[in-house]
Amino acid sequence: MALLGIDLGGTKLASAVFTEDGSMISEESVLVGDRRGREVGELIARRMNKFLDEQALDGDDIHSIGICVPGIYYQKEGSVWAPNIPGWGDYPLLAELKQTAGKIPVAIDSDRACYILGELWEGAAQGCSDAIFLAVGTGIGAGILIDGKVFRGAHDIAGSVGWMALERSYQDKFAACGNFETYASGDGIPKLTREILAEATAYAGVLRDKPAEHLLAYDIFDAYEKDDPVAKEVVAQCVELWGMAVANLVSLFNPEKIIFGGGVFGPAIKFLPDIHAEARKWAQPVAMKKVAIEPSSLGNHAGLFGAGLLAMRNLKGQS
Amino acid sequence: MALLGIDLGGTKLASAVFTEDGSMISEESVLVGDRRGREVGELIARRMNKFLDEQALDGDDIHSIGICVPGIYYQKEGSVWAPNIPGWGDYPLLAELKQTAGKIPVAIDSDRACYILGELWEGAAQGCSDAIFLAVGTGIGAGILIDGKVFRGAHDIAGSVGWMALERSYQDKFAACGNFETYASGDGIPKLTREILAEATAYAGVLRDKPAEHLLAYDIFDAYEKDDPVAKEVVAQCVELWGMAVANLVSLFNPEKIIFGGGVFGPAIKFLPDIHAEARKWAQPVAMKKVAIEPSSLGNHAGLFGAGLLAMRNLKGQS
Numbered sequence: 137m138a139l140l141g142i143d144l145g146g147t148k149l150a151s152a153v154f155t156e157d158g159s160m161i162s163e164e165s166v167l168v169g170d171r172r173g174r175e176v177g178e179l180i181a182r183r184m185n186k187f188l189d190e191q192a193l194d195g196d197d198i199h200s201i202g203i204c205v206p207g208i209y210y211q212k213e214g215s216v217w218a219p220n221i222p223g224w225g226d227y228p229l230l231a232e233l234k235q236t237a238g239k240i241p242v243a244i245d246s247d248r249a250c251y252i253l254g255e256l257w258e259g260a261a262q263g264c265s266d267a268i269f270l271a272v273g274t275g276i277g278a279g280i281l282i283d284g285k286v287f288r289g290a291h292d293i294a295g296s297v298g299w300m301a302l303e304r305s306y307q308d309k310f311a312a313c314g315n316f317e318t319y320a321s322g323d324g325i326p327k328l329t330r331e332i333l334a335e336a337t338a339y340a341g342v343l344r345d346k347p348a349e350h351l352l353a354y355d356i357f358d359a360y361e362k363d364d365p366v367a368k369e370v371v372a373q374c375v376e377l378w379g380m381a382v383a384n385l386v387s388l389f390n391p392e393k394i395i396f397g398g399g400v401f402g403p404a405i406k407f408l409p410d411i412h413a414e415a416r417k418w419a420q421p422v423a424m425k426k427v428a429i430e431p432s433s434l435g436n437h438a439g440l441f442g443a444g445l446l447a448m449r450n451l452k453g454q455s
Numbered sequence: 456m457a458l459l460g461i462d463l464g465g466t467k468l469a470s471a472v473f474t475e476d477g478s479m480i481s482e483e484s485v486l487v488g489d490r491r492g493r494e495v496g497e498l499i500a501r502r503m504n505k506f507l508d509e510q511a512l513d514g515d516d517i518h519s520i521g522i523c524v525p526g527i528y529y530q531k532e533g534s535v536w537a538p539n540i541p542g543w544g545d546y547p548l549l550a551e552l553k554q555t556a557g558k559i560p561v562a563i564d565s566d567r568a569c570y571i572l573g574e575l576w577e578g579a580a581q582g583c584s585d586a587i588f589l590a591v592g593t594g595i596g597a598g599i600l601i602d603g604k605v606f607r608g609a610h611d612i613a614g615s616v617g618w619m620a621l622e623r624s625y626q627d628k629f630a631a632c633g634n635f636e637t638y639a640s641g642d643g644i645p646k647l648t649r650e651i652l653a654e655a656t657a658y659a660g661v662l663r664d665k666p667a668e669h670l671l672a673y674d675i676f677d678a679y680e681k682d683d684p685v686a687k688e689v690v691a692q693c694v695e696l697w698g699m700a701v702a703n704l705v706s707l708f709n710p711e712k713i714i715f716g717g718g719v720f721g722p723a724i725k726f727l728p729d730i731h732a733e734a735r736k737w738a739q740p741v742a743m744k745k746v747a748i749e750p751s752s753l754g755n756h757a758g759l760f761g762a763g764l765l766a767m768r769n770l771k772g773q774s
Contacts, residue, residue: 294707300703301621376624385707388616418629
């Protein structure tokens, strides 16, 4: 028996065939390009079909399919809200893919849900019943495992941690994506840097050389390595915010483990000890002592593995 | 069939007999006084015995007993951490009460868990599967219902919302009970008032007349009614913090309802519309639109009703 996992990202669509015990048998990916709306749905269906056609040749009998989508998956409706795919404000993906899959069951879930499922299956959350994947990429979201199950809340929106309020008082710039994400995400870090640069009139470091609108989070981490004072200030502020966010997750959810992943962790993994130290100041002390803070062990494969476990759990009737 | 609910508070021990459908048949309470350690455990056992002895007379056949305790209940150990009861740092209450109860099952839970259970049974959370009771009394804690069950986290510490980090940067005064609770709890409000009074040298209002060490949260709400400027500043700060806390609970848990209770709500219930408006600025907007913000409908009976439902759920093997 084999499982097909498909991970739709912002730029590429990755697919892999897994065995029941979490081994990846084969993997491939294609670029999403400038596809939009139905074209993206059709791309997924075509890749799915390709694997279903090949299974006979390869002897990998695909029993179940799991799909990881970049946004929020509404379980009851079978529809996806994916802010970065034009035309996917409320896209009826499940109905569409079920047509292609025929009798083979298809399950879909949000990327953050798939990240924690992937880590549970073959990564840093193995053996955990309560763990959180804090995904810091372009945006910030959390996949939350409670009692071995993905926690979704009343309307599948739970884990919207980018909206965490961490700073008095409210500013209009938080309206687009929330206080935490405004500063400490892949998109937020360059914005925060530009704010600090605007004030640092005497500064003439490397970050000044780059046109402000082209700054990326990676440039700031590079500059940090060169002891750049603005980069150090940006990192200090982000470490404080990441630490406060960890503290809040620890005090509210009392998890066994918090796993950092996403594009920013990545380069920011080296700050995990500082983030841990910051969190220790704020959090409920007993819960804080018991939590482990770790990097993702699957990196950018977490969603793909998660889609694989999703396929298996759906087959077994688990949520 | 009848159920016995017992609610151990800071000052009194309340007991009630309930029918299976949540009607309270009888109720009584005794003062805890200056009892400590084992004396408190013995007091509970004696009240329990009294009800068990009387049941034959009254024809109320008690099938199950639930106990609400002020602190954290560690389920695996059957022990209680109750910061305000001397000698209850790790008190083995379950073993002790089981001896008294004999064959009748006994279940214990933390006050915050019992509050949300009480509201679920006969109060504002009826019909909810995902709801949060935000208890703002001397301290601050939250009882969290997920998928109809009380959420405890990996070590029974989940819902320690008083420790929420809401304000950069860390100050040493947060170490005792957390940033949120330091300001916006029954104990915090007078402390915050004293801080503001110390700065308000020109102020000569009613709050100046009272020795600072005797100020209570109620005095500040009284002064607010008289348009006192310091009281208004304190309330404005607390409304901001309560609103941010609601926002974080909404973005992280995506509940159907958040219920405000505890001694402070109470007098602060009139600020719920302001708290709701503040939360709307910060929270994930879709989740925010779907949540209801309401006062407790059981008031200081929430824990007692919760103990009753706890007794019934234990009998039926539900968590």
